[in-house]
Amino acid sequence: MAFVPAQGYYPLYNPTIPCRSPIYGGLRPGMAIYITGKVSKHSNSFAVNMGCGQYDGTDIALHFNPRFEGRDTVVFNTFQSGSWGGEERRNDGIPLRRGTPFEMAILVTPVSYQINVNGILFYEYRHRIPMERVQCVHVAGDVKIQSITTVGGGAPMGGPAYPPGGEMILPAYPSMNLPVMGAPIYNPPVPYYANIPGGVSPKRTFIVKGFIPQGGQSFHINFKSSRTNDIALHFNVRLNENAVVRNSFLGGGWGHEERSAPFNPFLAGQYFDISIRTGNGRYKVYVNGQQFCEYAHRFPNVQMIDTLEIGGNIVLSLVQI
Incomplete structure (x- = not known):
């Protein structure tokens, strides 16, 4: 992968x-x-x-x-x-x-x-x-x-030329067009909430860059449906358990947790770079450029997943949706 x-x-x-x-x-x-x-x-x-x-x-x-x-x-x-x-x-x-x-x-x-x-x-x-x-x-x-x-x-060179689209929000210099797939937001506050225009679709990538301060215990990234309040993907880094938990909250209850991973790249006092790519049947998660895990869709109508939530003990540098 x-x-x-x-x-x-x-x-x-x-x-x-x-x-x-x-x-x-x-x-x-x-x-x-x-x-x-x-x-x-x-x-x-x-x-x-x-x-x-x-x-x-x-x-x-x-x-x-x-x-x-x-x-x-x-x-x-x-x-x-x-x-x-x-x-x-x-x-x-x-x-x-x-x-x-x-x-x-x-x-x-x-x-x-x-x-x-x-x-x-x-x-x-x-x-x-x-x-x-x-x-x-x-x-x-x-x-x-x-x-x-x-x-x-x-x-x-030799690759596709991407059309203009999206904006980067920068301090003292707003509304600048970028030829990117979405809208990079610089240094947003935590907790962070954003609408996903058009909902989740295959081959779409979401970027989260940030820093875990000393003493930080956990943070999470949620892909939600505002219509049903279901959480299609709950990506939860728990430093106090040395684990990264993946799960879904559907119909008012949590499902089976997935915790297995080849390594744990998250440490207090370090920066991280998460890329979450949505496939036809699964999410593919990369951390600092390395394959981390896959998570099969449990919420079948992915177009209804229209909200991104990020919270916990982190400082965000950039979010791109």
Whole structure:
């Protein structure tokens, strides 16, 4: 059961550092790059570069460079025509620490990159190079990367061109069209409720990205029918039981629990990336790009499943339906 990413959602998991993750079709307003990882315990520095080519010496539209020697500092810059430009620095209230996990979101607007770290706007860097020239994300240095994900990207070369559709809701920059299958929502509150337009259909993918804080005990994802109040799929991560429970609530009662899984990828203090793909007879669940489980439909009329609920001890980074 190979991992099939959603349209407009291109993840790279657990790359060897240094690494380059391509951005197909170049950048445009409304796109975002999500990077989750952990700063090495003895890190001196690392860098995230928005490169204009996939080779050394290429122009770099955005250089994001945390430095942990002396006073912690993040340096921002652009490398163009063989030379670095004027540095921009921030050394107050840096949310990056040695030995700690982080999530970085680079949100692309017409005039700048909005750089969020751990869900908080950290810096805005104005474009010095046209965003359309950016071809890849390059990560190097003393850092371990869990995932690099392009949201709203174009199709791979030779692949289908996806038509415009959906919107990404971003802080201070709303209503930007994205060529994706649904509507990515950035940093939504928990509990989270959303309507599924048209109901669940085969070959549709739902994305949930988030973080389990220390002390978190459980969280759940429910696919429900608002008409009957049935829960077609209850996906319940229970850290206190070291289990991931799948079940359905039909006709006023819970069915038989399913708990078997090849591994448990959920830990407190870590980020996660869940993709739930609806097949003709089952749900296919992937966690951090790896096959996790399948769950056969118990609620036969899947078009009546029109509500997504997420609750529990988590911080959500992105939901795409």
